[in-house]
Amino acid sequence: MSKPDWYNPQIGGLAILVAFVSILIGPMLVYSEYGREGIEVSSVIITGLLTLSLVILYFQQYSILEKQTELQHREYRSSLAKRGTIVADGDNLTFRLQNKGRGKVVSMFLKSEITSDTGELDIGFGRTQLKSKETPSTELSPDSRIKEYVAEANFRVLNWKDSKRHYPFRFISSRLSRQDINSCIIKLTLEVVDESIVEGQFSHEFEIARQELQIKSGKEKEITSKEGDTEKRMYYSSTTIEEGLDSDYKSQNDINRKSIKEISKGLE
Numbered sequence: 001m002s003k004p005d006w007y008n009p010q011i012g013g014l015a016i017l018v019a020f021v022s023i024l025i026g027p028m029l030v031y032s033e034y035g036r037e038g039i040e041v042s043s044v045i046i047t048g049l050l051t052l053s054l055v056i057l058y059f060q061q062y063s064i065l066e067k068q069t070e071l072q073h074r075e076y077r078s079s080l081a082k083r084g085t086i087v088a089d090g091d092n093l094t095f096r097l098q099n100k101g102r103g104k105v106v107s108m109f110l111k112s113e114i115t116s117d118t119g120e121l122d123i124g125f126g127r128t129q130l131k132s133k134e135t136p137s138t139e140l141s142p143d144s145r146i147k148e149y150v151a152e153a154n155f156r157v158l159n160w161k162d163s164k165r166h167y168p169f170r171f172i173s174s175r176l177s178r179q180d181i182n183s184c185i186i187k188l189t190l191e192v193v194d195e196s197i198v199e200g201q202f203s204h205e206f207e208i209a210r211q212e213l214q215i216k217s218g219k220e221k222e223i224t225s226k227e228g229d230t231e232k233r234m235y236y237s238s239t240t241i242e243e244g245l246d247s248d249y250k251s252q253n254d255i256n257r258k259s260i261k262e263i264s265k266g267l268e
Contacts, residue, residue, distance in 0.1 A: 078194035105140035111189040119179040126154030170238035213244030
């Protein structure tokens with residue numbers, strides 16, 4: 001709940017003081033001037049002033065609580081940074097992450113989307129939890145050293161019966177190839193939950209990659225039956241994220257941005 005635009009703590013305190021003074025002194029002045037009829041009228045006014053005082057007190061208490069909550073969130077907020085390049089191994093992606101904040105990261109999720117045309121397939125985003133390469137942990141402690149986390153990029157097909165099921169990119173790519181779609185653009189977002197989390201929300205959410213992937217085309221092959229008859233059939237092979245990466249890297253956030261040649265030169 002947000003405070004109304006008109007609310008001001010200082011004005012609110014003054015209003016409460018005026019209301020209580022009016023409640024204490026008002027009835028005596030009214031009675032001396034107008035008698036019992038004046039008291040009946042003043043009782044209505046006093047009831048309104050009491051209601052106003054309670055509303056103002058409520059907003060004062062809410063303002064204090066809101067500030068305390070905000071300070072607590074800052075105290076336990078993480079500060080996550082991606083170091084180096086995202087590395088693809090098939091459809092598995094490895095991230096080098098570091099938490100420089102004071103709050104512990106409880107869990108992290110990879111949100112994978114296809115932002116280009118997918119033909120007859122209505123492809124929705126998939127969400128996969130990141131896990132440490134060293135241990136099964138999903139956490140990242142405050143002021144941590146750089147650690148590696150891995151997650152598989154998954155997607156959903158919303159116009160299929162089981163729309164909640166997650167599929168790796170190699171499965172999606174073979175279906176796109178059947179529609180003669182030879183490339184697509186994937187968007188990767190890192191979603192973070194830390195100790196400052198508000199229920200039902202992510203602490204941080206930021207895009208870490210947006211890249212075009214090339215998809216293998218189907219190949220026509222001749223098949224010979226036992227009877228000696230031959231026919232041509234189309235065969236569609238799947239493409240992983242690693243296989244579909246373009247070699248023209250333009251961004252620091254590109255997946256596998258450093259080529260094998262560049263890596264081998266660094267080792268010489």
